[in-house]
Amino acid sequence: MNPVYITQANTITALGSGLDLLYLGLMDQRSGIQPITRFNTQSYTSSYAGVIESLDNKKGSSLIIQLADMMIEQLGGINNDAFLITASTKAGIDRLDERVGRSELLPENLLLSSLTEHIALKTGLKSCGININSACASSTIAIAKGTVLIEAGIVDSVLVCCLDTVSEFVFSGFSSLGAMSDKPARPFDKSRNGLTLGEGAAAIMLMNQKKAKALGKSLLAQITGWGIAGDAIHLTAPAKDGRGLKLAIRKACKKAGIKTDDIHAVNTHGTGTVFNDAMEIGVMCGLFDQNKIIANSIKGSIGHTLGAAGGIETALCVKMIEKGMMPPTKGFRDPEKGAESIISRDARPLRDNRILTTNSGFGGINAAIILEGV
């Protein structure tokens, strides 16, 4: 089986354009979450989101296309034989606003595949690509499946582009579900009361060693394991015992050839909802060595970027491995029971060069990826 490496990792988030700005912002405990002005939030349970200021819903093109174009610009030149996998849950759903009350046929750009097509065209990739959609685990699964294609020798490289934006459509929906905090989210804090939405993008280039060498690319990290599993319990709430997440982590460890005790650092999903964070604390207390495990969440700084979350967090893990540090968790002050020694307000050194990153989503889906320094 061909080992798979990350050779490029880019991000755009509410903390700025570029992975360095994300990492430094998190290390400085900065927040990109602010009152949203893109639409009227008066009738919703929150007025906050982690938005990218340069995205403008009055520009004429959808927010997702503006974000995709920013990401493509940051990517620079890429090999055009890479297979393309995008990960987005709602892509250009903000364009639906224009269609309300109109009876003519719906335009193609409302389909999720039109985002994939746009990126393929703009980057000059030969591959038409696919979009993977599995709620908030979309990116994590996209990276896992890109890894599968390289491991199996089907392709030498895969470009995984992960994007989602803050639209009134999604914002109102989370508000109606009662899932949003009225203040910026506080992952793993005792007083947490919901998530804050965010928007962002990540581009992750996956390659086998031969391709990377041929193109003169540095190997930033290796994907040594991944796992995907379902709770089979509830459509919009996680299993309280974290059974699906545990199974996904165990699968990832098995692939990586390690025990769960060998995991010492976790980038959690950490949304700031009561149930998600309690579930994750339970999983971390149950699976890992309590004397060694440390974990973080970035959603108190940039919000929950939904389908893009796993890609942004994987990119961040690459940077954490490079720097040997885990950033603090913004908004975490009074620890939830069980989180006392695991989560921190301070940056901490990594014990080794291996990180587990996980995401969970609607439908009870859970996905985990293990990255190791090269």
Add this chain to the structure above:
Amino acid sequence: MDACITGIGWVLKDSMGYPRSEKKFPERGLPLIKRKDVIDYPYKPFGRMDNFSKLGFAAISFALADAGIKTEIKTRSVKENISLVASTATGCLETDIRYRKTLTDNVPSPAIFAYTLDSCFLGEAGIYFGLTGESFMINEQNTAGLTGLYFGLEMIHSGDSETVLCGVCNSDIQLCQSSASNIIPGSLFFVIEKESEHSYTQLKAISPESIYDENKVKITDLYDLAKRLQGSSI
């Protein structure tokens, strides 16, 4: 990588069901799917599902029944190695439009919003049938469904799953672009397993573009494959 097809289930405009059924299904498909046509026990969430989810859920239910996999919620045990992969072009756009109208009316509906993810019916099927394997949707303009089939075959080859449900699901929505003419409204799922005495055919995959049946005929489209295996019912 090899695996065999052990079950087929579908919902189309003029028929729905599965080949090995003794049950006579009414000649109605979209959008009139009733719980009693799909599952035997009363199950409240079925009534709450959007049309797109009912479409996908029904074909999954039929395919599992066709493969002889016990699925009744009252007797099920967790089958952690069963995974779900589906391809779609339309996704749940019809439900998105319904939700957007509630937003226009200033009463955003959480019950509808919960189904505005294309992958929701995979979660619903996982909950009802106790499937805790992988599950994800693939959005692509190509409606053949072969990428999902390839990933399913790979899951079996690698040992990640013992059984995978692979299929396509598209709602009956009118789009203005020319490529939409290729979209078949409805759903079709295959159950694939490593080996079985009750196989429709053996599949061999070299890549997503090169998947062959046991007669070495190249598979170009999941609906064509189903027609070949099952005759004129589909």
